[in-house]
Amino acid sequence: MQIIICDDEPRAAKEYKGMLQEMCDRHDISAGFITYKSGDQLLFNIENVIRDVDIIFMDISMPGTNGMTTAVRLRENGFEGEIIFLTMSRDAVYYAFDVRATNYLVKDVTTKERIEEVFLKSVEAAREKKSEYLLLTGVGEHRNVPVSEIRYFEIMQKIVTVYYEDTSFEFVSTMGKLENLMFTKGFVRISRSYLVAVKYIGAFTYENVTLSTGEELPVGRKYYKTLKEAMKGHMK
Numbered sequence: 001m002q003i004i005i006c007d008d009e010p011r012a013a014k015e016y017k018g019m020l021q022e023m024c025d026r027h028d029i030s031a032g033f034i035t036y037k038s039g040d041q042l043l044f045n046i047e048n049v050i051r052d053v054d055i056i057f058m059d060i061s062m063p064g065t066n067g068m069t070t071a072v073r074l075r076e077n078g079f080e081g082e083i084i085f086l087t088m089s090r091d092a093v094y095y096a097f098d099v100r101a102t103n104y105l106v107k108d109v110t111t112k113e114r115i116e117e118v119f120l121k122s123v124e125a126a127r128e129k130k131s132e133y134l135l136l137t138g139v140g141e142h143r144n145v146p147v148s149e150i151r152y153f154e155i156m157q158k159i160v161t162v163y164y165e166d167t168s169f170e171f172v173s174t175m176g177k178l179e180n181l182m183f184t185k186g187f188v189r190i191s192r193s194y195l196v197a198v199k200y201i202g203a204f205t206y207e208n209v210t211l212s213t214g215e216e217l218p219v220g221r222k223y224y225k226t227l228k229e230a231m232k233g234h235m236k
Helices: 010-026 039-044 046-052 067-076 093-099 112-132 175-185 221-235
Strands: 002-006 032-036 055-058 082-087 103-106 133-138 141-146 150-156 159-164 167-172 187-189 194-197 201-204 208-211 216-218
Touching (some): 010 032, 055 067, 067 093, 112 133, 133 167, 150 175, 175 187, 201 221
Parallel strands (some): 002 032, 082 103
Antiparallel strands (some): 187 194, 201 208, 208 216
16 A cells, blocks of 8 residues: 655654554555645645556645645546545535545544544545555556456556556556556566466467467467466466
């Protein structure tokens, strides 16, 4: 999980980060934390947030762009992650529905047990979203790509093309990052340039794979063994 805490009070941000980290350790959740002191600071990095972040804990009363407006702009730009308002303000609770907030928690009133309950539910929801879709950022465009429809990724330098359904989409990433992300979703690296969904492989040889769609992709020599093992596991 990639988690953001956006709060203009350093003490509160540190306190809740420590609380959430302790929950992650106790429930064996691997998580990275980023803190922002304002909505403006978060929105300055909006592309990275949309691409990488799963859960945001957001204060509302902050200098500059407040938390509610920040959440609106995130949704307008395609952010599909979990937004949890954690704030002293009681007045904006009804507006939280407009930005599809996961929950609205009042500081110093909500118990640690309730925060943990909400957090664990948001982790579960984020994991489900990850298993179903990839939110990818191209040039001026964000796209939710269903994982089940992805046949393969092709990379040329740092430009990745994902092929799915009857279309494709270009975005910037590295093959190493994609391989780590997609390994548990049934994908196998077959060469330096290709990462393929095992379920779409109809046949393979030492030199190439043929997909069920008829597409043929080259196999790198050092990747053949991994490909063979992946196919054996798939058949089982």
